[in-house]
Every structure is written in structure tokens, then in C-alpha cells.
Amino acid sequence: MDKRIYLIDITYGLVGNSPEIRMFGVDEDGEKVVVLDRGFRPYFYVIPEEGFEEQVAKVAGRMQGVVKAEVVDRRMFGKPIKAVKVTVTVPDKVRELRDRVKSIQHVKDVLEADIRFYIRYM
Structure with missing residues (x-):
């Protein structure tokens, strides 16, 4: 599913012993969106x-x-x-x-x- 979002903020936290990127934004309809990515390592x-x-x-x-x-x-x-x-x-x-x-x-x-x-x- 492809969806365009407008990024407002980005941060990270730890889930267990893995980093999780957290992106906060809004989509084209103005709905709030949170995108999580646990696959990226420093x-x-x-x-x-x-x-x-x-x-x-x-x-x-x-x-x-x-x-x-x-x-x-x-x-x-x-x-x-x-x-x-x-x-x-x-x-x-x-x-x-x-x-x-x-x-x-x-x-x-x-x-x-x-x-x-x-x-x-x-």
C-alpha cells in the first residue's frame, strides 16, 4: 500500500534491544499517521x-x-x-x-x- 505522508517529526526508541524509528506525520487527507521501522541499525x-x-x-x-x-x-x-x-x-x-x-x-x-x-x- 503506497501512501504519501508529510513528515512532522521523527524520533526513535528501543523495543527490547532493537532500535525503532518513529515518524509522525499527516497524510493527504489530513489524517494523523505514525510509521514505525525496526529494520534500520546505526x-x-x-x-x-x-x-x-x-x-x-x-x-x-x-x-x-x-x-x-x-x-x-x-x-x-x-x-x-x-x-x-x-x-x-x-x-x-x-x-x-x-x-x-x-x-x-x-x-x-x-x-x-x-x-x-x-x-x-x-
């Missing part, structure tokens, strides 16, 4: 030294609170790079895991760990 990117992408992904992937760590192609200042996308269980774990991942050998930088969860969703 993530950030790690920039490893060249040639160490798989090693960094493996170490990060074993950390408690990490759902998945995978090597992905990204662009940084217009240039293609290999990065590690670290997906975590809940938004509150991002800061802690960012700090832990920074300490992994061969990590040059951590990016996008400061983007609020519901803003990233949009």
Missing part, C-alpha cells in the same frame, strides 16, 4: 591504512555490540577508498564503539560516528 565508517581493510573489519566485527563489520567502497574528497562499515546494535553504543575501534592498530580515522541515529535514517 553505523559508522572506519578508514584503515591501505591494505589492512579486512584485518580491521575482522577485529571490529568481534567487538561486543557490533552486528556487522564489512569492507565497502566509499568516496572521500572525490577519491575512491576502501572503508569498513561498522553496524552496531543500538544508537547508544556508537560512541563507545567508535572510541574502541579508534584504538585498533592500522586505523587512520573514524567517520560519521557523530550523526544522530534518526537524522542518518532520513
Whole structure:
């Protein structure tokens, strides 16, 4: 069922141990609408030294609170790079895991760990 809504607010909460995006809006008929999405997880990117992408992904992937760590192609200042996308269980774990991942050998930088969860969703 397709329906157009006009977004008024967006927030999130936890249901059990899973984040739930909550979007509040009105439809074209002026009726109030709430859309819930439990399928989106918080993530950030790690920039490893060249040639160490798989090693960094493996170490990060074993950390408690990490759902998945995978090597992905990204662009940084217009240039293609290999990065590690670290997906975590809940938004509150991002800061802690960012700090832990920074300490992994061969990590040059951590990016996008400061983007609020519901803003990233949009």
C-alpha cells in the first residue's frame, strides 16, 4: 500500500534491544499517521591504512555490540577508498564503539560516528 505522508517529526526508541524509528506525520487527507521501522541499525565508517581493510573489519566485527563489520567502497574528497562499515546494535553504543575501534592498530580515522541515529535514517 503506497501512501504519501508529510513528515512532522521523527524520533526513535528501543523495543527490547532493537532500535525503532518513529515518524509522525499527516497524510493527504489530513489524517494523523505514525510509521514505525525496526529494520534500520546505526553505523559508522572506519578508514584503515591501505591494505589492512579486512584485518580491521575482522577485529571490529568481534567487538561486543557490533552486528556487522564489512569492507565497502566509499568516496572521500572525490577519491575512491576502501572503508569498513561498522553496524552496531543500538544508537547508544556508537560512541563507545567508535572510541574502541579508534584504538585498533592500522586505523587512520573514524567517520560519521557523530550523526544522530534518526537524522542518518532520513
